[in-house]
Amino acid sequence: MKKRNYILIQPILFAYLPVMTVKNPLDALATLRTQKGLIDLVVTDFHMPYMNGFQLQEQIDKEFQLPVISKYYYI
Template sequence: MNPMSITTSSAFWKSGDGVSDQFPAGLRVLVVDDDPTCLRILEEMLRICLYEVTKCSRAEVALKLLRDNKDGFDVVISDVHMPDMDGFKLLEHIGLEMDLPVISK
């Protein structure tokens, strides 16, 4: 085994080689979307990847969850068009207040 390799429960990362086709099990994902169908589909897809999924239908509630659980999530997947707060505004708050990657859809 290469001494520069790191093995996790479901992902194999090699220094300089990039990432394998395995998903990192246990990734804590917050999904934010006002469309309940999109929320359900994303939740199902992410759980297949063995991610821990928290879903939220309002950006303001998602922001409160993030503020109350500063180390509780690894990534946020957010819709851009939501009635209570624009997804880009949510991204701005997350960027200013915490070091957390956001995927906008």
């Protein structure tokens, strides 16, 4: 997630939920695997290194069946 977008969403998320951040989709999948059952929602960007938001969502659907919120626009 771009830093400016993270700065905008951070206060909203941290006010109500415990939040975990990762650097890229591969780290996200690794974290989901090691924290299986402890994560309830994934919020992600669409434009990322290694795979895009659709590819990440497909992998999450396949392995974890978690809800995913993807951001497709720039602020």
